[in-house]
Amino acid sequence: MAAQPSTIIxxxxxxxxYPGGEDADSPALSGINLTVNQGEYVALVGPNGSGKTTFLxxxxxxxxxxxxxxxxxGISTAVESTLPEVRRVCGMIFQNPDNQLVATTVxxxxxxxxxxxALPPEEIRNRVFKTAAxxxxxxxxxxxxxxxSGGEKQRVAIAGVLVMExxxxxxxxxxxxxxxxxxxxxxxxxxxxNRNRNIAVIHVTHxxxxxxxxxxxxxxxEGKLAADGASxxxxxxxQFLHGLGLQGTTAVELAAxxxxxxxxxxxxxLYNRELVDSLCSLGQNS
Amino acid sequence: xxxxxxxxxxxxMPGTPFATKALxxxxxxxxxxxxxxxxxxSGSGKSTLIQHLNGLxxxxxxQVVFEGKNIGSDKQELLRLRKRxxxxxxxxxxxxxxxxxxxxxxxxxxxxxxxxNEVENKVIEALEKTGLxxxxxxxxxxxxxxxxxxxxxxxxxxxxxxxxxxxxxxxxVALDTAYRKNLFDLLTGLxxxxxxxxxxxxxHLDEAAALADRVLVLKQGELAMFxxxxxxxxxxxxxxxxxxxxxPVTEIMHGxxxxxxxxxxxxxxxxxxxxxxxxxxxxxxx
Ligand SMILES: Nc1ncnc2c1ncn2[C@@H]1O[C@H](COP(=O)(O)OP(=O)(O)O)[C@@H](O)[C@H]1O
Ligand SMILES: Nc1ncnc2c1ncn2[C@@H]1O[C@H](COP(=O)(O)OP(=O)(O)O)[C@@H](O)[C@H]1O
Ligand SMILES: [Mg+2]
Ligand SMILES: [Mg+2]
Numbered sequence: 364m365a366a367q368p369s370t371i372i373x374x375x376x377x378x379x380x381y382p383g384g385e386d387a388d389s390p391a392l393s394g395i396n397l398t399v400n401q402g403e404y405v406a407l408v409g410p411n412g413s414g415k416t417t418f419l420x421x422x423x424x425x426x427x428x429x430x431x432x433x434x435x436x437g438i439s440t441a442v443e444s445t446l447p448e449v450r451r452v453c454g455m456i457f458q459n460p461d462n463q464l465v466a467t468t469v470x471x472x473x474x475x476x477x478x479x480x481a482l483p484p485e486e487i488r489n490r491v492f493k494t495a496a497x498x499x500x501x502x503x504x505x506x507x508x509x510x511x512s513g514g515e516k517q518r519v520a521i522a523g524v525l526v527m528e529x530x531x532x533x534x535x536x537x538x539x540x541x542x543x544x545x546x547x548x549x550x551x552x553x554x555x556x557n558r559n560r561n562i563a564v565i566h567v568t569h570x571x572x573x574x575x576x577x578x579x580x581x582x583x584x585e586g587k588l589a590a591d592g593a594s595x596x597x598x599x600x601x602q603f604l605h606g607l608g609l610q611g612t613t614a615v616e617l618a619a620x621x622x623x624x625x626x627x628x629x630x631x632x633l634y635n636r637e638l639v640d641s642l643c644s645l646g647q648n649s
Numbered sequence: 650x651x652x653x654x655x656x657x658x659x660x661x662m663p664g665t666p667f668a669t670k671a672l673x674x675x676x677x678x679x680x681x682x683x684x685x686x687x688x689x690x691s692g693s694g695k696s697t698l699i700q701h702l703n704g705l706x707x708x709x710x711x712q713v714v715f716e717g718k719n720i721g722s723d724k725q726e727l728l729r730l731r732k733r734x735x736x737x738x739x740x741x742x743x744x745x746x747x748x749x750x751x752x753x754x755x756x757x758x759x760x761x762x763x764x765x766n767e768v769e770n771k772v773i774e775a776l777e778k779t780g781l782x783x784x785x786x787x788x789x790x791x792x793x794x795x796x797x798x799x800x801x802x803x804x805x806x807x808x809x810x811x812x813x814x815x816x817x818x819x820x821x822v823a824l825d826t827a828y829r830k831n832l833f834d835l836l837t838g839l840x841x842x843x844x845x846x847x848x849x850x851x852x853h854l855d856e857a858a859a860l861a862d863r864v865l866v867l868k869q870g871e872l873a874m875f876x877x878x879x880x881x882x883x884x885x886x887x888x889x890x891x892x893x894x895x896x897p898v899t900e901i902m903h904g905x906x907x908x909x910x911x912x913x914x915x916x917x918x919x920x921x922x923x924x925x926x927x928x929x930x931x932x933x934x935x
Contacts, residue, residue, distance in 0.1 A: 617923065639904035
């Protein structure tokens with residue numbers, strides 16, 4: 364049965380056990396059912412060890428489900444011969460860029476995946492330069508990647524995936540090592556790719572602000588799906604988040620404290636601006 | 650001067666085409682017992698500076714000073730120095746090489762020539778200081794631990810020598826919010842109870858800003874700001890122009906102040922913000 368055209372990713376009853384893992388009987392993931400459509404921007408959230416990285420690796424066919432199936436545009440990740448297509452559709456950005464920078468210069472590194480696509484050299488250069496400019500890497504193009512600082516390396520790794528113009532980008536805490544400006548750059552860039560080119564994004568993050576900025580939040584806890592809903596709803600349910608050891612955005616956290624002090628704040632406050640506006644309008648009424 | 654630098658300049662690979670001036674003419678001084686913060690965009694020289702402070706890197710010119718004395722290059726002296734000034738690298742768990750947690754933490758004391766009885770005591774004491782249970786964990790393989798536990802083992806490995814100064818390079822990278830809070834609680838305890846001087850680089854200002862006695866800001870290898878937290882975080886526009894951010898709560902306070910609410914903007918924690926907003930609003934009503 365073919366997947367619907369708009370579906371990019373489908374996980375069906377997925378269990379995953381790490382072979383030879385310490386707890387061979389306890390699965391890293393169990394009973395996962397999830398569908399991600401073209402152009403969706405999904406945050407994947409959960410405590411350390413909840414299975415987020417494992418799940419992304421399943422989507423990229425780096426791991427194959429122990430039970431159940433992962434389909435990428437209808438293609439099972441368990442089929443060897445279609446792996447290149449699966450990995451073209453779903454580009455992956457790892458948490459630590461050190462393991463994914465392979466070439467001798469930044470320029471070659473960004474171009475690395477393109478070399479296999481039989482594009483004219485001009486086109487390769489153009490795409491590499493455009494992507495480098497987007498991420499502020501123009502000046503580093505001739506540098507050897509291992510000489511860059513951690514943040515610089517991560518932006519090169521991101522450029523290497525963006526340049527392939529994938530249909531879905533899997534990002535495993537891509538901003539963990541970036542400074543605030545680098546984070547904003549990357550988030551804006553990914554958001555733009557998502558909006559303008561309809562690329563789906565699955566974004567693992569510990570930053571509540573980043574999760575709040577997506578369309579949909581999926582929460583994993585101890586290998587199971589704990590929540591799946593609109594960001595504005597999941598990320599304002601503080602009781603639920605705290606119960607899993609997670610946090611809301613600063614605005615959500617502060618609003619909750621002020622409600623305890625009887626400030627009549629509306630329940631849907633998610634961002635700083637909403638909290639500021641609400642507090643200021645309270646002042647005018649009283 | 651307790652710990653700091655005088656006109657420190659560092660060039661990587663001087664005299665080659667890849668020569669990079671990572672630090673230029675840096676002079677500052679942290680006091681004994683300080684909780685000090687080093688911030689700056691990625692590539693600004695934080696890790697390079699940090700590695701000078703325990704003699705891992707040698708200045709190209711200028712001096713690193715500890716207790717009023719220049720750090721030289723005598724091997725024995727450096728070994729003694731590293732006992733007193735402990736350094737936890739960024740993502741330290743990636744450099745684990747032992748088969749058990751015990752051996753990982755025991756490495757430095759053994760290296761310093763303590764006998765096995767003393768080593769045992771030091772390992773147990775260090776693990777306990779980080780809140781890890783030595784009995785439960787000592788024989789476990791480091792890779793079997795959770796992300797947060799691994800980070801704590803890496804810190805215990807450095808605490809095993811009872812340093813007077815603890816330096817951590819981006820210690821909260823890739824930790825979930827619960828582990829992050831736990832880590833900052835640990836550092837606060839070491840600073841207050843054990844009187845350790847703590848120096849950290851971080852982009853996570855949620856917790857760090859409120860703890861900081863002194864903040865050093867780097868910009869492309871130069872000292873951009875140095876002073877108490879209120880002074881540095883008071884220079885909002887400059888921080889923005891460097892691509893840095895204010896602590897998240899402080900942003901909200903600025904938002905309120907800009908709308909005419911007479912709140913202090915030198916506020917770094919949720920509880921401070923709550924008190925400040927209550928104070929102003931109560932005054933409003935009466
Ligand atoms: N290579 C591995 N071998 C055995 N167990 C693993 C391996 N990688 C991860 N695990 C375990 O699987 C679970 C989920 O890990 P992971 O997917 O890395 O979580 P997260 O990314 O949410 O922090 C954890 O219990 C972890 O210890
Ligand atoms: N081992 C190295 N060799 C050459 N250049 C380096 C090395 N490490 C860092 N650099 C360069 O030095 C500058 C400062 O880097 P770093 O101290 O890592 O900054 P930060 O920790 O603030 O990100 C950057 O331009 C970086 O590219
Ligand atoms: Mg992970
Ligand atoms: Mg660094």
